[in-house]
Amino acid sequence: MxxxxxxxxxxxxxxxGLILAYLLDQWAKKKGMGTxxxxxxxxxxxxxxxPDKVIPGFEHxxxxxxxxxxxxxxxxxxxxxxTVLKADHTGLLTDYVSYLVIVxxxxxxxxxxxx
Amino acid sequence: MNGHEILPYLIIIPLLGAFSMPIVNVxxxxxxxxxxxxxxxxxxxxxxxxxxxxxxxxxxxxxxxxAKSPLGQGVNFPIRIVWExxxxxxxMVLMVTLVxxxxxxxxxxxxxxxxxxxxxYTLIIILELGMLGIAIxxxxxxxxxxxxxxxxxxxxxxAFRNDTWEGIEAGIKYMFVGSIASSxxxxxxxxLYGQYGxxxxxxxxxxxxxxxxxxGKVALALFIAGLLFKSGASPxxxxxxxxxxxxxxxxxxxxxxxxxxxxxxxxxxxxxFSIYGHxxxxxxVGWVIIIFACITLIVGNAMAVIQNDMxxxxxxxxxxxxxxxxxxxxxxxxxxxxxxxxxxxxxxxYHTFNHALMxxxxxxxxxxxIHQLGTRDLNELSGLAKTMPKTTFAFLIGAAxxxxxxxxxxxxxxxxxxxxxxxxxxxxxxxxxxGTAFCTAAYxxxxxxxxxxxxERVLKARDPEGSMLWPIIILTAAIIIMGLFPWQISDKVMIxxxxxxxxxxxxxxxxxxxx
Numbered sequence: 001m002x003x004x005x006x007x008x009x010x011x012x013x014x015x016x017g018l019i020l021a022y023l024l025d026q027w028a029k030k031k032g033m034g035t036x037x038x039x040x041x042x043x044x045x046x047x048x049x050x051p052d053k054v055i056p057g058f059e060h061x062x063x064x065x066x067x068x069x070x071x072x073x074x075x076x077x078x079x080x081x082x083t084v085l086k087a088d089h090t091g092l093l094t095d096y097v098s099y100l101v102i103v104x105x106x107x108x109x110x111x112x113x114x115x
Numbered sequence: 116m117n118g119h120e121i122l123p124y125l126i127i128i129p130l131l132g133a134f135s136m137p138i139v140n141v142x143x144x145x146x147x148x149x150x151x152x153x154x155x156x157x158x159x160x161x162x163x164x165x166x167x168x169x170x171x172x173x174x175x176x177x178x179x180x181x182a183k184s185p186l187g188q189g190v191n192f193p194i195r196i197v198w199e200x201x202x203x204x205x206x207m208v209l210m211v212t213l214v215x216x217x218x219x220x221x222x223x224x225x226x227x228x229x230x231x232x233x234x235x236y237t238l239i240i241i242l243e244l245g246m247l248g249i250a251i252x253x254x255x256x257x258x259x260x261x262x263x264x265x266x267x268x269x270x271x272x273x274a275f276r277n278d279t280w281e282g283i284e285a286g287i288k289y290m291f292v293g294s295i296a297s298s299x300x301x302x303x304x305x306x307l308y309g310q311y312g313x314x315x316x317x318x319x320x321x322x323x324x325x326x327x328x329x330x331g332k333v334a335l336a337l338f339i340a341g342l343l344f345k346s347g348a349s350p351x352x353x354x355x356x357x358x359x360x361x362x363x364x365x366x367x368x369x370x371x372x373x374x375x376x377x378x379x380x381x382x383x384x385x386x387x388f389s390i391y392g393h394x395x396x397x398x399x400v401g402w403v404i405i406i407f408a409c410i411t412l413i414v415g416n417a418m419a420v421i422q423n424d425m426x427x428x429x430x431x432x433x434x435x436x437x438x439x440x441x442x443x444x445x446x447x448x449x450x451x452x453x454x455x456x457x458x459x460x461x462x463x464x465y466h467t468f469n470h471a472l473m474x475x476x477x478x479x480x481x482x483x484x485i486h487q488l489g490t491r492d493l494n495e496l497s498g499l500a501k502t503m504p505k506t507t508f509a510f511l512i513g514a515a516x517x518x519x520x521x522x523x524x525x526x527x528x529x530x531x532x533x534x535x536x537x538x539x540x541x542x543x544x545x546x547x548x549x550g551t552a553f554c555t556a557a558y559x560x561x562x563x564x565x566x567x568x569x570x571e572r573v574l575k576a577r578d579p580e581g582s583m584l585w586p587i588i589i590l591t592a593a594i595i596i597m598g599l600f601p602w603q604i605s606d607k608v609m610i611x612x613x614x615x616x617x618x619x620x621x622x623x624x625x626x627x628x629x630x
Binding site: 010068070071074075078081082085086088089091093095096097099100102103104107108110111112114115 | 288291292295296299329332333335336337339340343344350351353354356357395396399400403407414417418420421423493494521556557559560563564
């Protein structure tokens with residue numbers, strides 16, 4: 001029925017997802033070059049871990065999950081998109097005001113023509 | 116108790132509390148804190164009673180200031196300031212009073228090392244007062260006055276910690292550009308008053324329907340632009356990412372949880388449905404809102420992914436969530452009168468309430484982390500789950516709810532928005548899902564860090580004291596409990612709220628009566 005959901009669908013999707021994740025993990029362990037348990041040099045880079053064991057100046061973070069590295073794959077894949085977004089957030093007051101003026105003009109134009 | 120009798124206390128109590136705070140402060144620190152808790156607690160009691168009255172009686176409360184009737188003597192039009200509360204307004208009142216009370220209780224522990232707390236508690240109560248005024252007023256200029264009361268208190272509270280440049284810079288930026296947005300709203304009010312000669316919302320609705328003019332449309336454009344800014348919609352959201360993280364966390368919880376909803380979303384919805392109603396093309400206005408909603412939910416959630424500052428991440432996440440609420444509102448307008456529009460609007464109101472709880476919870480947790488570790492840099496928070504298990508569990512619940520995981524409250528409201536947007540236009544449904552993917556990535560990033568191997572700094576952290584922990588527990592419990600009864604809440608509260616909002620005639624006749 002419109003506006004309602006059946007919890008059972010979500011439980012099913014969750015279970016299927018769990019099975020797929022387990023199978024993928026098993027396949028990766030079998031086919032991969034090795035896991036971090038196999039020793040240095042064959043370690044798989046896990047999202048969130050520092051790729052280098054020790055980063056100069058950041059020795060205190062050795063082996064910890066650092067926020068900047070989590071979701072690195074997504075960030076890398078959408079690098080251009082994020083670069084544009086970051087460049088747009090200048091922090092300049094004049095830019096904030098410009099956007100407000102542009103939005104006002106846009107809304108006014110649309111309402112006067114089609115409103 | 117009669118709703119008309121208790122309504123004025125919603126303003127009287129916080130007004131008394133704010134102005135008496137400097138006097139109570141003379142007695143001592145404990146008296147000041149107890150007074151703030153009593154005032155916000157009493158306001159919560161009045162707000163809850165008001166909500167229950169409106170919900171139970173399915174009625175609109177009208178209160179005229181200084182007289183029994185809003186109509187002038189010998190004339191059949193309103194000349195006095197009226198307060199008018201329907202179910203939508205009552206839901207907002209409940210939301211504001213609940214989150215404000217929890218923020219005040221939380222402040223006892225969180226702000227104990229700060230100075231100038233008499234000013235802090237005065238401002239926080241004034242902030243609550245401004246928001247409540249916006250939620251109950253039926254007069255446009257009175258709305259502007261309360262909007263400014265709320266905004267000025269917000270500017271001051273963002274810059275409350277003036278020992279850091281961050282707070283001062285964010286406060287000045289917020290004040291400067293916020294004042295321009297307020298000026299747009301004031302200009303819109305002035306245009307409407309000049310054209311139609313009244314400020315009473317319900318009477319304005321009649322005048323606009325009788326004689327829709329270009330001036331009315333220009334005024335609406337100014338309202339939409341000014342209030343999109345106040346709600347933190349993209350591309351006029353940039354102030355939010357500066358202001359919300361710079362404020363003390365209890366204030367961030369109120370800014371992200373309440374201020375952008377009441378000062379932006381609620382005000383916009385009220386003006387569009389109750390004043391303009393059928394005097395403009397709802398489809399055009401709806402699509403304008405939808406365009407900004409789509410930009411907002413993508414930009415807000417995507418920017419959250421690349422933040423390493425926990426509070427800044429939460430601030431951008433607020434921008435993203437405002438996108439969902441605007442999407443519901445836009446579809447509610449564009450599909451006005453259909454079941455799709457009704458469900459979308461119900462989702463928008465539901466998500467407004469849910470997001471207030473979720474974001475308040477997440478900001479209060481960010482405050483706990485800052486209080487314990489003195490940092491909000493995600494690069495330094497690895498392994499927090501080991502030393503702060505209760506806080507991390509609460510964050511897990513809040514994050515899961517905001518992503519929209521069943522069976523938490525965020526899922527129910529997001530589902531209504533997803534479903535209605537997919538039926539209205541599948542592309543909008545797809546955009547909403549992409550926004551959620553970014554939102555999930557942002558929160559997984561924080562959770563991944565929290566559940567990682569603890570670093571030395573984190574090992575010293577502990578769960579907070581009672582005054583900071585209890586508001587977090589209450590909000591977590593509310594999120595879980597509301598998630599268990601999603602459709603009961605939707606059917607019994609949100610859908611009736613939409614029906615009352617769409618019934619412009621009832622809103623008008625509540626004030627004008629037989630006039």
